[in-house]
Amino acid sequence: MKLTEIGEFGLIGRIRSDLENFQKGAIIGIGDDTAAIEISSEDLLLFTTDTLVEDVHFKWNYTSPFQVGQKALAVNVSDIAAVGGRPTYCLISLGFPQDTEASLVDDLYKGLKEAASLYKVGIIGGDLVRSPVFIITVSLLGRVKKKRIIFRSGAKKADLICVTGKLGGAAAGLACLKRTDLKLNQSAREFLIKRHLMPSPRLVEAQEIARKNMATAMIDLSDGLVSDLTRLTEESGVGAILWEDKLPVASSTRDLARELGKSPLEWALYGGEDYELLFTVSQDKKEKIEKNLDFSFALIGEIVDKREGIYLMDKTGTRTRTEGRGYNHFLK
Amino acid sequence: MKLTEIGEFGLIGRIRSDLENFQKGAIIGIGDDTAAIEISSEDLLLFTTDTLVEDVHFKWNYTSPFQVGQKALAVNVSDIAAVGGRPTYCLISLGFPQDTEASLVDDLYKGLKEAASLYKVGIIGGDLVRSPVFIITVSLLGRVKKKRIIFRSGAKKADLICVTGKLGGAAAGLACLKRTDLKLNQSAREFLIKRHLMPSPRLVEAQEIARKNMATAMIDLSDGLVSDLTRLTEESGVGAILWEDKLPVASSTRDLARELGKSPLEWALYGGEDYELLFTVSQDKKEKIEKNLDFSFALIGEIVDKREGIYLMDKTGTRTRTEGRGYNHFLK
Numbered sequence: 174m175k176l177t178e179i180g181e182f183g184l185i186g187r188i189r190s191d192l193e194n195f196q197k198g199a200i201i202g203i204g205d206d207t208a209a210i211e212i213s214s215e216d217l218l219l220f221t222t223d224t225l226v227e228d229v230h231f232k233w234n235y236t237s238p239f240q241v242g243q244k245a246l247a248v249n250v251s252d253i254a255a256v257g258g259r260p261t262y263c264l265i266s267l268g269f270p271q272d273t274e275a276s277l278v279d280d281l282y283k284g285l286k287e288a289a290s291l292y293k294v295g296i297i298g299g300d301l302v303r304s305p306v307f308i309i310t311v312s313l314l315g316r317v318k319k320k321r322i323i324f325r326s327g328a329k330k331a332d333l334i335c336v337t338g339k340l341g342g343a344a345a346g347l348a349c350l351k352r353t354d355l356k357l358n359q360s361a362r363e364f365l366i367k368r369h370l371m372p373s374p375r376l377v378e379a380q381e382i383a384r385k386n387m388a389t390a391m392i393d394l395s396d397g398l399v400s401d402l403t404r405l406t407e408e409s410g411v412g413a414i415l416w417e418d419k420l421p422v423a424s425s426t427r428d429l430a431r432e433l434g435k436s437p438l439e440w441a442l443y444g445g446e447d448y449e450l451l452f453t454v455s456q457d458k459k460e461k462i463e464k465n466l467d468f469s470f471a472l473i474g475e476i477v478d479k480r481e482g483i484y485l486m487d488k489t490g491t492r493t494r495t496e497g498r499g500y501n502h503f504l505k
Numbered sequence: 506m507k508l509t510e511i512g513e514f515g516l517i518g519r520i521r522s523d524l525e526n527f528q529k530g531a532i533i534g535i536g537d538d539t540a541a542i543e544i545s546s547e548d549l550l551l552f553t554t555d556t557l558v559e560d561v562h563f564k565w566n567y568t569s570p571f572q573v574g575q576k577a578l579a580v581n582v583s584d585i586a587a588v589g590g591r592p593t594y595c596l597i598s599l600g601f602p603q604d605t606e607a608s609l610v611d612d613l614y615k616g617l618k619e620a621a622s623l624y625k626v627g628i629i630g631g632d633l634v635r636s637p638v639f640i641i642t643v644s645l646l647g648r649v650k651k652k653r654i655i656f657r658s659g660a661k662k663a664d665l666i667c668v669t670g671k672l673g674g675a676a677a678g679l680a681c682l683k684r685t686d687l688k689l690n691q692s693a694r695e696f697l698i699k700r701h702l703m704p705s706p707r708l709v710e711a712q713e714i715a716r717k718n719m720a721t722a723m724i725d726l727s728d729g730l731v732s733d734l735t736r737l738t739e740e741s742g743v744g745a746i747l748w749e750d751k752l753p754v755a756s757s758t759r760d761l762a763r764e765l766g767k768s769p770l771e772w773a774l775y776g777g778e779d780y781e782l783l784f785t786v787s788q789d790k791k792e793k794i795e796k797n798l799d800f801s802f803a804l805i806g807e808i809v810d811k812r813e814g815i816y817l818m819d820k821t822g823t824r825t826r827t828e829g830r831g832y833n834h835f836l837k
Binding site: 174175176177178179181184185187188191192195196197198199201205207208210212213218220221222223224225226228229230261262264266268269271272273274275276278279282286289290294295296297298299300301302303304305306308310312314 | 552596618
C-alpha cells in the first residue's frame with residue numbers, strides 16, 4: 174500500500190501503535206508537538222524536531238535563505254511553546270547540493286541566529302551532508318516545570334476554545350506569493366507574506382498561559398485550525414463547536430480573499446502555518462483570563478461531547494460539519 | 506564561492522567561528538561528535554544528530570530499509586559512545602517521496618527498533634515530510650557523568666594511540682557491493698558487506714574505557730582513521746605517528762584487496778564508516794590497559810609534537826606523510 178493511501182495521520186498511528194515499548198520514561202511520546210522526559214523531580218526536558226524541504230515547504234524563488242533559517246527554528250520553537258515550555262538548545266542538520274554557494278549557508282545561518290537570539294536558543298552543533306535538494310532539520314530541546322506543562326489531552330466538555338492572533342494570514346500570504354498581479358495595497362501584501370515566510374511563534378503568550386495555569390489543553394496551529402483542533406479533541410476525547418462569526422481574521426486577509434474570489438473562512442479554518450496558539454479554558458476561568466492575560470485572544474468556540482464531533486455554527490445557529498482537511502504531506 | 510571550494514571542514518570552521526556567542530552553557534559545542542550540556546552538578550546531557558540521504562549515504566539497490574533504519578540509529582549511538590556516554594532517547598525525522606510503499610517505512614522502523622532495543626534507546630517522536638529523495642535524520646540524546654566524559658582534546662605528547670576492532674572493513678564492504686563478479690568466498694563477502702551496511706558502534710567498549718578512566722582522548726572512526734585522527738590531534742594540539750605494521754586489518758579485507766589489486770593499507774587509513782573507537786592512553790597506563798580492558802584493541806601509534814604533523818612509519822623506520830583525505834561530503 175502506498176503512503177498516499179494511508180495518509181500522514183494513518184502513518185503516525187501505524188508507527189505509534191507499534192512503538193509503545195520504546196517510549197518508556199517519556200511523559201509525552203510519538204504524535205505530540207514535542208516529546209517530554211522527566212529530568213528531575215520538578216523539571217521535564219522537551220525534545221522536538223521539524224524538517225523543511227526545498228519545493229515542499231518553501232521555494233527559493235520567493236524565499237530567502239535568511240527566511241528559511243529563521244522559519245526552521247521558529248516552527249520548532251512553536252512546538253516547545255505549545256506545551257508551555259521554553260526552548261534551550263538546538264542542533265542544525267543541513268543537506269544541500271554540491272554546487273551551493275557558501276553565501277547561501279551564511280545567510281541561512283544569519284536567519285537562524287536572528288531567531289536564536291530572539292528566542293534565547295543555543296546553537297550547539299549539527300550535521301552537514303550532500304543532498305540533491307536543500308533540506309534543513311532543526312532538533313530543539315526545551316524545559317518546562319512538571320506542574321506547568323500543558324498537554325493536548327486535557328480539554329473537558331464545556332471548556333471555552335481560545336486562539337491568539339489572527340487566522341488564515343499565512344495561507345493568504347502564500348496566495349500572495351503565487352500571484353504578482355494583485356491590486357492589494359503594499360502594506361497588506363507585506364503583512365500577509367510575512368505571516369507565511371517569517372512566522373512568530375507565541376512563546377511569550379504560551380509561557381504566560383502556563384505560568385498563570387490558565388489552560389486545560391493547548392496546541393500550536395501549524396496544519397490549520399480544524400486539523401489541529403481535531404488532534405486536540407481526539408487526544409482529549411471530546412468534540413468541539415466553532416463559532417463562525419468569532420473567528421479572528423485580519424482585514425488584509427479579507428481584502429485579499431475578496432479580490433481572489435476566495436472565502437476568508439476557508440483560510441481561517443483550513444489554512445496552515447499561522448503558528449498561533451489554540452487553547453482551552455474551563456468556563457469558570459472566563460473572567461479571570463479576560464482580566465489576567467496580558468495579550469489579546471479570541472473566544473472562538475466551546476468543547477462539547479465527543480459524539481458531536483467538530484462543527485461550525487453561524488450566527489443563526491446553523492451547524493455545518495467541518496471537513497477533515499488541513500495540511501497532509503502525502504496527499505499534496 | 507561554492508561549498509566545493511571551501512569543503513566540509515572549511516564550512517564547519519566558518520559556522521563555528523561565527524557562533525561562539527550562541528553556545529553559552531554548552532560544555533562541547535559545534536564541531537564535535539556530540540554536544541554536551543550541564544544538566545546537574547554531576548551529569549551532562551549529550552545531544553547529537555546525523556542524517557543519511559538516499560544515493561549519497563546509501564543506495565536502495567543494495568541496502569534494505571531495515572538496514573537503513575539500523576544504521577541511521579547506530580551511527581548516532583557511535584557519536585554518543587565516542588565521549589564515553591550512554592544513549593537515551595531519539596527522534597526520527599523521515600522525508601520520502603509520495604509514492605513510497607508503507608511497507609518500506611514499516612521495515613525501516615523494524616531496523617530502528619532492532620537498534621533501539623540493542624542500545625536501549627527510546628524512540629519518542631519525530632517528523633514525517635514529503636521529499637523528492639529518501640532522507641532520515643536521527644537526533645539522539647545521551648547521558649554521561651561529568652567526571653567520565655572523554656573529549657577529543659585531551660591527547661598529550663607520548664600518549665599511545667589505540668584502536669578497537671579492524672580497520673578498512675567498511676570500505677572493503679562497499680567495494681564488494683559495487684562488484685558482483687568477485688571470487689571472494691561467501692563468508693568473507695558477507696562479513697565485509699555487513700561492516701559497511703550494518704555498523705556496530707563500540708558502545709560497551711567506550712563505556713568501559715570511560716568507567717575505568719583509561720583514555721586521555723577519544724573519537725569514533727566515521728570518516729576514516731587519518732581524517733578522524735586529524736580531528737583529534739587538531740583539537741588536542743598535537744601530532745601523531747602511526748605504525749604501519751600494527752594497523753589491524755581483517756584477513757578478508759586483505760583477500761579482497763589482493764583480488765582487486767588495491768592496497769589494504771589505503772582502506773585502513775582512508776576508508777570511512779568503520780565505527781571503531783580511536784583513543785589515546787598515557788604511556789604509564791600501558792600495562793594497565795593491557796591487563797584491565799575486557800576487549801581486544803591494537804596499539805597503533807604514538808602522539809608526538811604538533812610540529813611533526815601526522816605520519817606513517819613502516820618497520821624499517823621510513824616515514825611517510827599521510828594525505829589529508831577521508832570522507833568529505835562536498836568533494837565527493
